[in-house]
Amino acid sequence: MPTPILMPALSPTMEEGTLAKWLKKEGDTVSSGDIIAEIETDKATMEVEAVDEGILGKIFVSEGTEGVKVNAPIGVILEEGESADDIDEAALSGGAAPASAPAKEDKPATAANGAAPAAPAATPAAAPAPSNGGRVLASPVAKRLAKAEGIDLSLLKGSGPKGRVVKRDVQIAIENGTGKAGTSAAAPVSMPVAGVDERLYPADSYTAVKNDGMRKVIAKRLHQSFNQEVPHFPLNVDIELTQLLAARERVNAASPAKGEDGFFKISVNDFVLKASAMALKEVPEANATYTDEAILQYHHADIGVAVAIDGGLITPIIWKAETKGLKQISEEVRDLAGRARSKKLKPEEYQGGTFSVSNLGMFGITSFASIVNQPHGAIMSVGAGEERAVVRDGQIVARHMMTVTLTCDHRVVDGAVGARFLAAFKRFCEEPAAMLL
Numbered sequence: 001m002p003t004p005i006l007m008p009a010l011s012p013t014m015e016e017g018t019l020a021k022w023l024k025k026e027g028d029t030v031s032s033g034d035i036i037a038e039i040e041t042d043k044a045t046m047e048v049e050a051v052d053e054g055i056l057g058k059i060f061v062s063e064g065t066e067g068v069k070v071n072a073p074i075g076v077i078l079e080e081g082e083s084a085d086d087i088d089e090a091a092l093s094g095g096a097a098p099a100s101a102p103a104k105e106d107k108p109a110t111a112a113n114g115a116a117p118a119a120p121a122a123t124p125a126a127a128p129a130p131s132n133g134g135r136v137l138a139s140p141v142a143k144r145l146a147k148a149e150g151i152d153l154s155l156l157k158g159s160g161p162k163g164r165v166v167k168r169d170v171q172i173a174i175e176n177g178t179g180k181a182g183t184s185a186a187a188p189v190s191m192p193v194a195g196v197d198e199r200l201y202p203a204d205s206y207t208a209v210k211n212d213g214m215r216k217v218i219a220k221r222l223h224q225s226f227n228q229e230v231p232h233f234p235l236n237v238d239i240e241l242t243q244l245l246a247a248r249e250r251v252n253a254a255s256p257a258k259g260e261d262g263f264f265k266i267s268v269n270d271f272v273l274k275a276s277a278m279a280l281k282e283v284p285e286a287n288a289t290y291t292d293e294a295i296l297q298y299h300h301a302d303i304g305v306a307v308a309i310d311g312g313l314i315t316p317i318i319w320k321a322e323t324k325g326l327k328q329i330s331e332e333v334r335d336l337a338g339r340a341r342s343k344k345l346k347p348e349e350y351q352g353g354t355f356s357v358s359n360l361g362m363f364g365i366t367s368f369a370s371i372v373n374q375p376h377g378a379i380m381s382v383g384a385g386e387e388r389a390v391v392r393d394g395q396i397v398a399r400h401m402m403t404v405t406l407t408c409d410h411r412v413v414d415g416a417v418g419a420r421f422l423a424a425f426k427r428f429c430e431e432p433a434a435m436l437l
Contacts (some may be wrong), residue, residue, distance in 0.1 A: 002082060003052045005075040007061075007068045008039065012349075017041045019074055030077060037074070044350075045343040054079050054377045064164075074174045138165035156212045218312045226371045231410040234369040235418045239429045241385050241400040244271055247432040253325065268402075269359050270330045272382055276357055276426035277301035278319035278435050279421050286421040287354050290412035291374045298354040304373060305333055306358035307340045315373060317353040345355050362386060367403045377412040378421070381405040402429075 018040040018177065022258040024030055030050045037048040057078035061068055124419055138146070142165045146153050158165035162316050193208045211219075226232060233270065251266050266271030280287040280301040289296045301322045316336035339345050356373045361384035370381045385402040392399070404425070408418045428435050 003077045004073045236405040279424035283421040283422045302353045304353040304356040
């Protein structure tokens, strides 16, 4: 009998995702273990394997469809001798038609209340139409329409999945008289966005860039954390980096390891992560999570490292950071950050953790406070190291200083606990040899 292909849950908290790409087409033979599709969550792109063998009889959800619910049928595999006539879509979906019907590029979805939805923002200015070996990526409908109207697809900016040019992009170009050979693509024409007062912000005064899944999740979680659930308060301290910078220089000079640029470099951030882990072990009350029944004090310092990626940020985790040396921490951060930017992290590499560190020092930010990343009890924000005038033994001298801010969930990390953590962190940074004890 036909075997449904269901939208997989790529993590315990996943509720929906985007069907980014089909790697098989209807009629293709598939074997158990074959990669048949790619699914995008708010954080990563994952591959979907076939769990049975047969023929990909029908695709229910087309490429680029967003908001596909977990366990919704996205396709069906047929056994030998079966045909498309044997497919009972209602039976495959448990008595109802599939929750996520294929998205059509030439027909916008209808709003749930029956009203016509707001017109989509005209082609976002995110990126020009991508090419593959000189070939512009575009849907078949867009190609046919562009050919008939004399539109040069390479001059358009695609609004489809991964910058793909779709029918509406070509239609907008036709309406605006742009995109023909010998002309340059005009700036995207903005269209009204629901909730925006057009008297104050006319449609042609802005370009609307559609919120992707990651941005929606970031907005939801941080609003929930800051405005509804977590009572935040910040603590900050200035740290002298003289000894840390000297230790870093000696470590890098002595290291035999080779990196991509010909030699291995330990960064200041690697010291920060190691010092954070050591401070969490010294002050375990700060390495904790609040629940209604109990405060959970963790046995290891599993530190999430904030990494900026296209569309938002992600916090891959250095597990048991207190047990790792600077070299291993540095290697893991580089690997995780690189795969985070290409959305190749596994859910278990960025979900969980006990504490977070966010460093904006490389952008010249001297001081800032982050929002607690639940369920962590605190997050530390690290500013830039810079020379400042400070007083030492009654004299004004120049020293390399760094300001860090600890944002605490007051339900679990009280002011005194946060202060003790920062005192321990400051000591490890100002006397790096203490981390060896």
